[in-house]
Amino acid sequence: MDTMRERxxxxxxxLLDHDRRLxxxxxxxxxxxxxxxxxRHPDRVIDLGIRxxxxxxxAGGLALTGLRPIAHTFASFLVERPFxxxxxxxxxxxxxxVLVSAGASYDVSAGGRSHQSPGxxxxxxxxxxxxxxxxxxxxxxxALLREAASGDGLVYLRLSTEANQQPLWTGRAGATVIRRGDxxxxxxxxxxxxxxxxxxxxxxxxxxxxxxVRPFDAAALRDTLGRPDVVLVEPYLAGTSGPAVNDALAGxxxxxxxxxxxxxxxxxxxxxxxxxxxxxxxxxxxxxRISSFLSV
Amino acid sequence: MAPTRPNLPAPAPGDAAxxxxxxxxxxxxxxxxxxxxxxxxxxxxxxxxxxxxxxxRLSPDTIRDDDRDRFYLSKGHGPMAYYAVLxxxxxxxxxxxxxxxxxxxxxxxxxxxNLVPGAEISSGSLGHGLPLAVGTALGLRAxxxxxxxWVLVGDGELDEGSNHEAIAYAGRAGLDNLHAVVIDxxxxxxxxxxxIDARFALEGWSALRVSGRDHGALExxxxxxxxxxxxxxxxxxxxxxxxxxxxxxxx
Numbered sequence: 177m178d179t180m181r182e183r184x185x186x187x188x189x190x191l192l193d194h195d196r197r198l199x200x201x202x203x204x205x206x207x208x209x210x211x212x213x214x215x216r217h218p219d220r221v222i223d224l225g226i227r228x229x230x231x232x233x234x235a236g237g238l239a240l241t242g243l244r245p246i247a248h249t250f251a252s253f254l255v256e257r258p259f260x261x262x263x264x265x266x267x268x269x270x271x272x273x274v275l276v277s278a279g280a281s282y283d284v285s286a287g288g289r290s291h292q293s294p295g296x297x298x299x300x301x302x303x304x305x306x307x308x309x310x311x312x313x314x315x316x317x318x319a320l321l322r323e324a325a326s327g328d329g330l331v332y333l334r335l336s337t338e339a340n341q342q343p344l345w346t347g348r349a350g351a352t353v354i355r356r357g358d359x360x361x362x363x364x365x366x367x368x369x370x371x372x373x374x375x376x377x378x379x380x381x382x383x384x385x386x387x388x389v390r391p392f393d394a395a396a397l398r399d400t401l402g403r404p405d406v407v408l409v410e411p412y413l414a415g416t417s418g419p420a421v422n423d424a425l426a427g428x429x430x431x432x433x434x435x436x437x438x439x440x441x442x443x444x445x446x447x448x449x450x451x452x453x454x455x456x457x458x459x460x461x462x463x464x465r466i467s468s469f470l471s472v
Numbered sequence: 473m474a475p476t477r478p479n480l481p482a483p484a485p486g487d488a489a490x491x492x493x494x495x496x497x498x499x500x501x502x503x504x505x506x507x508x509x510x511x512x513x514x515x516x517x518x519x520x521x522x523x524x525x526x527x528x529r530l531s532p533d534t535i536r537d538d539d540r541d542r543f544y545l546s547k548g549h550g551p552m553a554y555y556a557v558l559x560x561x562x563x564x565x566x567x568x569x570x571x572x573x574x575x576x577x578x579x580x581x582x583x584x585x586n587l588v589p590g591a592e593i594s595s596g597s598l599g600h601g602l603p604l605a606v607g608t609a610l611g612l613r614a615x616x617x618x619x620x621x622w623v624l625v626g627d628g629e630l631d632e633g634s635n636h637e638a639i640a641y642a643g644r645a646g647l648d649n650l651h652a653v654v655i656d657x658x659x660x661x662x663x664x665x666x667x668i669d670a671r672f673a674l675e676g677w678s679a680l681r682v683s684g685r686d687h688g689a690l691e692x693x694x695x696x697x698x699x700x701x702x703x704x705x706x707x708x709x710x711x712x713x714x715x716x717x718x719x720x721x722x723x
Contacts, residue, residue, distance in 0.1 A: 199614060201607075219614035227637035230603050237607020240592070241615065242538065245607075260597060261634075265604055268594050270586045 180317040180335035181278045185209035187318050188246060191325050192217050197244045198325055203231045205249040206278070232258040235273045236265035244272070244325065250284070251277035251334065252293040259299060267303050272328045276321070280336035280367075281412050281437050282451035285444075294437035296334065298416040301390060306330045308390035310366030310411065313343040316387050332390075338367035338411060338448060345387040351396035354383040360405035360470040361397065365389055365417070368409045368457060375462035379472050389417050394424030404430035407466050411457070413437055433469040435462065491560045493521050499556035503572035503579070509552075511710040515655050515684070516624060517553040519707050522690040523622060523653075524557050532562045535590060539617045542608060544593045546601020547626040547655065548582040555579050555588075563590025599632025601625060602652060606638045609650040609702075622651045627668060628659035642702045643676030650702040651694070652677075655684060657709040672704040684709040 582596030684707030
């Protein structure tokens with residue numbers, strides 16, 4: 177299976193040939209994957225060098241001329257480092273852009289804290305008007321990328337080397353119902369789904385899959401709700417979508433268990449699989465906490 | 473959801489009577505209530521006037537044209553002179569100046585492009601206008617549009633590191649449709665030894681330095697040829713009152 181990042185480069189290269197409105201802005205990361213596109217469209221494939229503040233501002237400046245910018249680098253340098261540029265040069269100007277990150281949460285586990293950004297979705301969530309996609313499979317990433325490229329709003333597409341074996345998103349906007357049950361709801365976001373589905377095997381619970389977390393599909397949660405106990409499994413900072421769940425169930429007494437990457441810094445290197453276990457996001461870790469919370 | 477610019481009311485006919493340079497200080501007074509203006513509040517006045525009156529291919533009638541020239545006020549603080557010029561040129565109504573900074577006013581202490589007809593960017597936080605202008609210059613070039621981009625920056629604003637990402641890249645990319653005007657009233661806390669123009673020139677810019685009050689010299693500098701290079705004009709202004717901070721910092 178190719179990675180989401182490889183698919184992103186291949187599909188964007190194709191889109192650049194057909195959509196003259198599209199422009200790609202890079203900051204040294206993934207430049208090799210875009211070399212063929214740059215040779216064909218040197219004015220619309222722009223490598224700024226290692227300049228991430230400029231990366232976002234240039235995306236805003238391009239959008240002010242009517243182009244559709246796609247800005248890309250690692251999540252730490254795309255969202256955290258130039259956050260004020262996102263707030264002011266995109267949101268406050270009132271222009272659209274597609275931000276595509278690689279290196280999600282603990283993908284670059286051996287790289288240490290500088291290359292990990294589990295807070296990316298939470299940070300974007302402090303700004304209005306953003307769609308946030310967390311695909312769990314390269315096929316989902318491709319579909320969401322094509323939709324984002326053809327639109328004109330603000331889209332954050334978070335790509336990861338963590339992925340599910342099969343695509344789970346049906347292509348329809350909103351949640352996919354994986355399983356129905358009565359004793360509670362487990363919401364699995366993006367690449368956490370395989371572990372969450374394994375963890376709930378044989379349990380009498382509803383499992384929902386989300387590849388898009390903003391806007392949050394509140395209706396699907398309410399429509400499938402059995403016992404109002406909700407476990408949220410997110411591949412980034414634990415609790416990021418907790419407020420969205422609480423908003424969805426406002427007026428209904430409910431409990432929420434938010435699972436994800438814990439806030440304290442994990443000062444370990446090693447593999448993504450080791451970090452997954454350390455964060456309790458592997459199937460065994462999830463099953464223990466889900467069973468305990470739902471008493472199933 | 474697509475962020476869109478709200479439909480702004482067009483100036484009422486006859487209400488936006490264009491007027492000249494001699495009216496600008498009165499238009500500023502309508503905003504501040506002060507009859508006199510210190511040099512800081514008028515530091516941009518002559519540069520703005522010469523640009524809007526003699527250089528920019530831009531008017532209220534062409535503000536939505538794809539190939540118009542664009543002016544980005546990066547130093548959004550103290551925008552009274554900017555609003556005065558926009559009113560004098562008919563982008564906004566002169567009576568809109570009266571409510572400056574009020575809850576119902578479109579004119580804030582930092583401009584918002586989504587509220588002010590004619591304002592091309594929203595500014596306030598320093599170090600955003602020049603990087604945005606680089607993106608716009610790239611966007612115009614990619615679409616083969618003839619428009620030029622002008623951005624006004626303060627010399628103190630150049631302390632923000634984001635500008636230096638933009639200066640270095642724009643020079644190397646040869647963005648000849650990009651123009652920067654630095655209002656130099658020596659307000660940078662630690663100064664720019666060797667001169668602001670020398671720093672831009674080293675990065676590959678065409679760079680000129682003129683009096684920021686001399687309309688003829690400003691126009692000549694703004695319209696000087698600069699093939700294959702972005703163009704900088706440093707407009708020298710009276711030293712800002714806070715300049716001794718440099719000496720204070722050095723003890």
